[in-house]
Amino acid sequence: NHAIEFNSLFTPAFMVDVDKAKRNAQRMIELCQKLGVQLSPHMKTHKTLECADIMTGGSQRCIVVSTLAEACFYADHGYDDFLYAYSFPFDKVLSRLDLFQILLDHPDALEQLRKRPLKDAIAKTEGVELTGVYAHCGNTYYCTGVEQIQAVAQETTKLTLQFMEKLKAVGITCKSSIGSTPTCSHPVKDMAQLSEVHPGNYVFFDVQQSTIRSCCPEDVAVRVLTRVIGHCPHRNQLLIDCGWPGISLDGAGKLPTGYAVIEGHPNLKLLSMTQEHGRVEPISGQLDYSKYPLGSLLTLIPVRSCATAVMHPVYHVHSKGRLVGKWTPTRGW
Amino acid sequence: NHAIEFNSLFTPAFMVDVDKAKRNAQRMIELCQKLGVQLSPHMKTHKTLECADIMTGGSQRCIVVSTLAEACFYADHGYDDFLYAYSFPFDKVLSRLDLFQILLDHPDALEQLRKRPLKDAIAKTEGVELTGVYAHCGNTYYCTGVEQIQAVAQETTKLTLQFMEKLKAVGITCKSSIGSTPTCSHPVKDMAQLSEVHPGNYVFFDVQQSTIRSCCPEDVAVRVLTRVIGHCPHRNQLLIDCGWPGISLDGAGKLPTGYAVIEGHPNLKLLSMTQEHGRVEPISGQLDYSKYPLGSLLTLIPVRSCATAVMHPVYHVHSKGRLVGKWTPTRGW
DSSP: OHHHHHHTSOSSEEEEEHHHHHHHHHHHHHHHHHHTOEEOOBOTTTOOHHHHHHHTTTOOOSEEESSHHHHHHHHHTTOOOEEEEEEOOSTTTGGGGGGSEEEOOSHHHHHHHHSOOSTHHHHHSTTOOOOEEEEOOGGGGGOOSHHHHHHHHHHHHHHHHHHHHHHHHTTOOOEEEEOOHHHHHSOOGGGGGSSEEOOOGGGTOOHHHHHHTSSOGGGOOEEEEEEEEEEEGGGTEEEESOOHHHHOSTTTTTOTTBTEEETTOTTEEEEEEOSSOEEEEESSSOOOGGGSOTTOEEEEEESOHHHHHTTOSOEEEEETTEEEEEEOOOOOO | OHHHHHHTSOSSEEEEEHHHHHHHHHHHHHHHHHHTOEEOOBOTTTOOHHHHHHHTTTOOOSEEESSHHHHHHHHHTTOOOEEEEEEOOSTTTGGGGGGSEEEOOSHHHHHHHHSOOSTHHHHHSTTOOOOEEEEOOGGGGGOOSHHHHHHHHHHHHHHHHHHHHHHHHTTOOOEEEEOOHHHHHSOOGGGGGSSEEOOOGGGTOOHHHHHHTSSOGGGOOEEEEEEEEEEEGGGTEEEESOOHHHHOSTTTTTOTTBTEEETTOTTEEEEEEOSSOEEEEESSSOOOGGGSOTTOEEEEEESOHHHHHTTOSOEEEEETTEEEEEEOOOOOO
């Protein structure tokens, strides 16, 4: 049974429930179809070929990447239509730039390329085409609840569309793209006037997204499997074999349960970590060590799946309780 | 010249000054020779073959590892004498355990192996040999200055030697090993009575170690090279291309300069990061943007080199200002 299969993994292990990931991806595809905007899924959370295929519905087109390493990885595997969504000053990758679209947010950046001023000059610079306007709406991560998320979605959409009007007034027509998993999970009607959206985290989700209400807790597709490796009754603590390279330090100070949520054990807190150890204590009361024998498995739900995924060189993929494969993400820059 | 060579690197890039690393390693070898204890260097900070060779003085013997991935990596490359310095309950790697020494800190762990009680039973269990007693003295990381470090070294040594006496009294003779880069960088005389020491970070050092006074700031052998990618005068900030996967979140709240020290710019603070951006602002006053043109390089000194190194799939190695190679660490568990 699956308990035996999972028990065979070396821990800490990053686990992906592929059925949940597919369901999350399908829901976003349908939301965008209904809205009538192009979905350009962002790859930065997972950085795998398998998940890119799931998020593009098999089309393998219109993806967004955050690093040149991702760009090269996807280009090497047949992707030929993507945006390198990163504002950078060109000096480092000039010779490869004809491959993909990039971002500009400062006149000096273009000047380094062509020694010309920004704005309408972009559209007129030889060999450079203004393809669109890109906004992230990262302020949704301070929201709680659908109403607040939709207020940010409305405001970002309004500002973006106003800017598109200004461009149009000076004769420039191009695409408009806004992002963030919270806004795209709860789109407002006016977003239909945008060309595309570029969310990314939604394929995995995490505790932060379910706290914001981008998703239900049941939608979170990823976990870190860890083992109890020590009993410390003098400190009323357990030791687990997940240190900060297994879950990341991103969760610091965000949750009463510490650096993660320990699934099925709402009274446990991941208090602190060393490189290869995590210290777990009860939020209140005394630990019953008989419930946590040495070698037993615990399951951590990441606060931010982007931060946790990046720590793992391999993802263990499961479906209906069985291990079905491994995914290998690209890393570096 | 080296400025042009370094400018060719994609950033963020993890940089190792191999001359400093060799000097740090040689100094520790000499300290241990003088003291008359075996040096068993810990591999967890760098996880590379090249640095293991430097730290063992080319002997490629007596190393300490923190993960099974490291153990396999070094075993695959000819290392046959190492300690897996990790207390774990055996269920996960039982079939491979004959390869190396492991740690026990609980009777249940041994019981899972042999269903027998701990202590003198270890020495008598068939196929199991008690090779030594291992202590880390991680409390040195709360020290400042050589005097405090040596007080911890003295106390740890005293307690360890007292425990060895108790073992001897019941007929058990075995090795004693204490660790931590601070104590081994400033050993006390009584440490000569131990069998070995197992520091690891010293080959790289970092801001934390120089703050503790394990080393001088000039001894820190690693950096993260990053580029200025944005000017944000409305926030009095620079953007750099180093987010949390480039430097780690480990430095949070430890330094007035934020998540790192920005070399040569003591008034700059790495305030916060997203996945691929760092926000830099002056500790006081207004930024002079002409000093930080788009595309220019800045150099970050990591607060904790263990935490920063683990984020990078490749290390760029330089000597006397020239790039001389790349090291590829092992990752995972």
